[in-house]
Amino acid sequence: MSMQPPLGWPGIVRLGLVQTSLGAIVVLTTAALNRVMxxxxxxxxxxPGALVALHYAVQMLRPRLGHGSDQGGRRTPWIIGGMAVLAxxxxxxxxxxxxxxxxxxxxILLAVLAFLLVGLGVGAAGTSLLVLLAARVAPQRKPAAASIVWxxxxxxxxxxxxxxxxxxxPxxxxxxxxVTAAVSAIAFLVSLLAVAGVEGSRAARREASAPSAFLPALREVWSEPVARHFTIFVFVSMLAYSAQDLILEPxxxxVFGMTLGESTRLSSVQHGGVLAGMILIAVVGSLAKGGLRAxxxxxxxxCGVAFLVLLSLAFAHQSAESYPLRAAxxxxxxxxxxxxxAAIAAMMQLVNAGRPGREGVRxxxxxxxxxxxxxLGGFLGTAMLDVGRIATGSTVGGYALVFLGDAALFLASAWLALRIGQAARAPSRYPGAAAAAS
Structure with missing residues (x-):
């Protein structure tokens, strides 16, 4: 482990600027370019839907990219290199x-290459950024750090x-x-300044793992009960999180007869709620104790509240005139x-719960x-809507089926969350693994 002192709030905000820069480039490729096409x-x-899906598919390489940063023991070059590729x-x-x-x-052919590079850049920079945060942020500050970065x-x-x-x-x-070139250049320069000197050099080199092939390292991490269970939880919960994205406005x-402007404002209300939830974790998480249990x-x-809200949305058409849609x-x-x-903060805790030198793969x-x-989430949500319309013979029934399915995913996520990190309580041959997951 690095002997450097934990990052203070200014250092956390500096690393958060990398995520800001990353988001600035990604939102142009997924929103503005989508509109132009x-x-x-x-x-x-x-x-554009296929191109955006391609940029997500490339991120299956994240474990390989993380393994590369493990081998050198330094995350900064991968963050800078990833941001350069993304730009x-x-x-x-x-x-x-x-x-x-x-x-x-x-x-179109050039766009395929471009979106492959976007996915590679996001995977390389984003993975190493989170590993660096996990290594440099004190445990009690990780919930707040996770919220601040997002x-x-x-x-x-x-x-x-x-x-x-x-x-x-015009x-x-x-x-x-x-405009895109200017945004990309500014984002890269901001990232370069943000990571300068944060990681250090000597301590990082001491943390480098022994040279090893990628597939054995991946199999080793997948064999860890804590990492395997948390990976499954992340997949199910993020599937639930994204399945509603393309459904709520239509x-x-x-069902409620809202105009385009009204439904767009409704989307902003939902995103305002997301920010409020993250701020809540940042404030309460930094004050409360309890680590992974909290x-x-x-x-x-x-997940439980999301399950209840989605359950009510499934039957909202029965009382559309009085249903508090904005509040929901x-x-x-x-x-x-x-x-x-909270899940991102747990991710930062559990990245160390296993063999040292595998943090990037994890x-x-x-x-x-x-x-x-x-x-997958956005596509499956819309596909379920179409299937639901056919199965029930009504648009309202299609939306109800989507919300019930999404509610079931959140219920499964809550059940999986109950066991996050529990396997680490068993004796471990890696010192500190249980402590990281406690």
Whole structure:
């Protein structure tokens, strides 16, 4: 373990700026470029959907990328390298989108390469950033650190979309590429300054693992009961988290008769709830004691509240006139924010619960499960809606089926959360493993 003193709040915020920068580039590729492809170029919505899914699929490489940082024992080069690849991917994605207006097939081929680079960059930088946070943040500050880093990522979404939204009008291909290149360059420079000197050098080299092949290292981590169980929990809970993303706004319009503007504002209410839940974990988590036990309680509680809200949404059509939809969406967002922040804090605790020198592989496994679940969740939610419409013969019945299925996923997540880290109570041959998961 590093002998450096734990990071203070300024250091945590500095590393949070990397997540802000990462979010700034990603939101342009998943939002602005999506809009240009569908509206300005009149292309099928399936195209940007497939490209975004591709960037999630590439993140299955997170364990391999984490293993690479384990071998060198330093996370900073992987963060900087990942951000460089991400910035390059963002610029190429904008160029590809602009090119689609005059040369569709070459533009699409370049976009495939660009989104592969975006996924690789996010995987390399994001995995090593979380491992570095876990190594440098004191246990009692990890809940707050997890919340701060994710709040700063959301801030990156907000600031980037608000700023570039003005700069991109009136639209032109040249303007799209120029604005994206400027955002990518600024994000990379901010990341470079944010990580400078945070990790140190000598201590990090002492933490390097002995050279080993990737697949044996992955099998070794998967054989650890704590890591395997938490990976399954992350997959199921993030599937539940993302399954509702593409459903709530159409539901508000179809069942409650809301206009486009009203349903969009409803989405902002839900995201406000997510921020409130994360802030709650940041404040309460930094004050309370109890380590992983306390985090388990927050995770179970958040999943339980989400289960109850989704259950009520499934039957909301029966009393649409009096149902408090805005309050329900805020409560759902707050439950999601609280459980997600607590889960990320638990992830930072459990990354050390096993053989030393495998932290990158472990965090990569958790991150890959999260990315795959996010990629699948939105698609499965919409697919379930279509199946539900056919099965029940009504739109309302389709939405009810989606909410009931999502509620079941949150119930399963709460059940899995009850056992997070429990296997670490058994005797371990790795000193500190049980302590990390307690």
């Amino acid at each position: 569908v509206v300005e170029h009149a292309l099928p919505a399936m195209l 390059l991917g963002g610029v190429l994605a904008a160029a590809a989108t602009a090119w689609m207006g005059t040369a569709l097939i070459p533009g 709040i700063m990522m959301i801030a990156g979404f907000v600031v980037t979309t608000a700023t570039t939204g003005r700069l991109l009008d 639209y032109s291909p040249e303007r799209l590429v120029a 539901f508000a319009g179809a 985090l388990r309680c927050w995770i179970v509680g958040g 969406c805020f409560a759902l967002g707050m439950a999601n924010g609280a459980f997600a922040a 965090m990569g496994l958790f991150g890959a499960a999260q990315a795959i679940a996010f990629g």
